[in-house]
Each structure stands twice: as C-alpha cells, then as structure tokens.
Amino acid sequence: MDETIQPLNRIAIQFGNFHIYWYGIIIAFGALLGLIIASREGKRRGLPKDLFVDLILFAAPIAIICARIYYVIFEWAYYSKHPSEIIAIWNGGIAIHGALIGAVATTIVFSRVKGLSFWKIADIAAPSLILGQAIGRWGNFMNQEAHGGPTTRHFLENLHLPKFIINQMYIDGVYYIPTFLYESIWDFLGFILLLALRKVNLGRGEIFLSYVIWYSIGRYYVEGLRTDSLMLTSHLRMAQVISIVLIIVSLALMIYRRKKGYAQVKYRD
Numbered sequence: 001m002d003e004t005i006q007p008l009n010r011i012a013i014q015f016g017n018f019h020i021y022w023y024g025i026i027i028a029f030g031a032l033l034g035l036i037i038a039s040r041e042g043k044r045r046g047l048p049k050d051l052f053v054d055l056i057l058f059a060a061p062i063a064i065i066c067a068r069i070y071y072v073i074f075e076w077a078y079y080s081k082h083p084s085e086i087i088a089i090w091n092g093g094i095a096i097h098g099a100l101i102g103a104v105a106t107t108i109v110f111s112r113v114k115g116l117s118f119w120k121i122a123d124i125a126a127p128s129l130i131l132g133q134a135i136g137r138w139g140n141f142m143n144q145e146a147h148g149g150p151t152t153r154h155f156l157e158n159l160h161l162p163k164f165i166i167n168q169m170y171i172d173g174v175y176y177i178p179t180f181l182y183e184s185i186w187d188f189l190g191f192i193l194l195l196a197l198r199k200v201n202l203g204r205g206e207i208f209l210s211y212v213i214w215y216s217i218g219r220y221y222v223e224g225l226r227t228d229s230l231m232l233t234s235h236l237r238m239a240q241v242i243s244i245v246l247i248i249v250s251l252a253l254m255i256y257r258r259k260k261g262y263a264q265v266k267y268r269d
Contacts, residue, residue, distance in 0.1 A: 005170045010142055021090045023139040030135030031060060034128030041124045041198075045268075047116070052125070055110050063102040064089065070098025074230035074238060091143070095230060096133060096219075097242050103129075119205035123267055126211035127194040133215070134187030140180040141168060148177025148225040179225045186218035203263025209250040216243035216250075 013020040038052045071093045072079050072086055079086050107125075111118040140146035153175050156166045161178070169176050193214060197207050220243040223229055229237040257263045 005167045007144055008142060008168055022142040023090060026139040027136045030132035034132040038125045038128040045124060059103045059106040062106045063099040066102030067094035067099035070095040122208035126208045127191050130187045130211055130215060131191045134184045137180045137184040144171050146180045148179040149227050150174050151177050177225055179222050183218060183222045190214040201266045201268045204265045205257055206254055207267060209254050212246050212250045216246045219243045
C-alpha cells in the first residue's frame with residue numbers, strides 16, 4: 001500500500017514553464033497575516049498607520065536574502081559544486097536564524113531613521129514573527145523537508161495525525177518524524193503566549209525578548225530530532241548553538257535593561 005502513496009504537488013499554479021510553489025505562497029501568507037496583526041497593534045500603540053507596511057517592504061526581501069546566504073554558507077560544500085542552485089529558494093533552503101538577523105538589522109536601521117524605539121517596534125512585531133514562523137513551517141511540509149529521523153506509520157498514526165500529513169511524511173520509501181509540525185505547534189503556542197503577555201504590560205523590549213527565548217527553547221529541542229541540520233562541526237548543530245546563545249543573551253538583556261532602568265517604560269505606556 002505504501003508504494004502507491006504520492007506526495008502532494010509542490011506546485012500550486014503553473015503557466016507553461018512558470019511555476020508558483022506552495023512554499024512561497026505559504027510563507028507569503030504568513031508574512032501578510034503577521035503584517036495585518038502588527039499594523040493593527042501598532043495603530044493602537046500610536047505608531048503611524050503604514051509603519052509596518054513600510055518596514056516589511058525593506059525587511060522581507062533582506063530577511064529572505066540573509067536567510068538564503070546563511071543556509072548556503074553552511075551548505076557550501078554542495079552549492080560550490082552547484083552554483084546555479086544558489087538562488088533556487090523555491091526548493092527550500094532558507095534558515096530562520098539568517099532571516100532573523102536580516103530582519104532585526106533592518107528594523108534597527110529603520111527605527112533610527114524614523115526616530116522611533118526599536119524595542120517598541122520589536123515588541124509589537126514579536127507575535128507576528130512567531131505566527132509567521134508557525135505558518136511558514138507548512139511550506140517545509142509541502143517540500144517534504146525539515147523532518148526528523150525515520151519512523152513507522154504506526155508511530156505516526158498513534159499521534160492521531162490526519163492521513164494527509166502521514167502520507168506526506170512518506171519519503172522515498174520511508175516514513176519520517178514530522179518535526180515541522182512539532183515546531184509549528186510550538187510557535188502557535190508562542191503566539192498565544194505573546195498575545196497574553198501584552199496584557200501583563202511588561203517593560204519595553206521584554207515581549208520581543210520573550211519571543212526569542214520561547215522560540216529558541218522549542219527550536220533547540222526540535223533541531224535535535226532533525227536529519228537536515230546545518231552543522232557547525234561534525235557534532236554541533238548550528239541551530240542548537242545559536243538557540244543557547246540567544247537564550248543567554250536575551251535573559252542577560254532583560255536583567256541589564258531592568259537594572260539600567262531601560263525597561264521602566266512599559267509596553268502599554
């Protein structure tokens with residue numbers, strides 16, 4: 001029976017040789033939904049109406065470029081022999097940590113140009129970021145990537161997963177652990193948590209730093225199950241190293257900003 005299972009078509013729309021992939025559509029949908037949520041919250045917090053629209057016009061392409069560069073650097077042994085595939089992001093291969101580096105750097109510059117607080121913008125955008133990541137993982141699902149090690153259909157059925165997920169985890173004759181789903185669920189929970197933290201009225205910057213910590217904890221665990229990790233060394237997974245560093249730095253920043261009084265301005269002030 002397993003031999004008859006066909007993967008879902010990665011191509012959503014086709015016009016001759018022009019293809020639009022589900023991967024891109026899903027990521028774009030996550031970004032659009034996040035933009036809507038951030039724009040509405042920004043308006044409530046007194047920011048210009050089109051601020052996040054202006055920001056995403058710069059941050060989105062820079063984040064994608066940085067995400068791809070990050071991925072290609074750690075897979076250079078392959079891409080050095082296949083340079084024509086470096087720009088083929090529709091086949092997957094963008095690293096979220098690279099995207100975050102690009103997005104944060106862009107936001108820092110953007111906020112200074114606009115004369116606004118980076119931390120205020122980051123706090124408002126944090127739920128949108130993690131929601132976009134939760135949705136974006138389904139792009140990995142369509143590409144049959146970001147999965148864990150081999151498993152059995154019985155294991156997947158015991159997770160009470162829909163049949164279409166189980167079938168999509170059947171790759172080249174082997175079933176794999178759906179780590180994309182684990183991370184997506186973790187990120188959706190993080191989205192709910194961050195929305196709740198808005199009501200706690202934390203110090204400025206602490207919602208964003210909570211996002212970094214929450215995401216990094218989940219990513220550390222999930223990365224340990226994956227089979228396609230970017231490796232720092234033969235034994236160190238890059239995402240796990242970065243996750244530990246981000247948790248430590250975020251906690252240190254929270255403590256430092258509180259001691260220095262930078263967090264006295266609250267989220268809803």
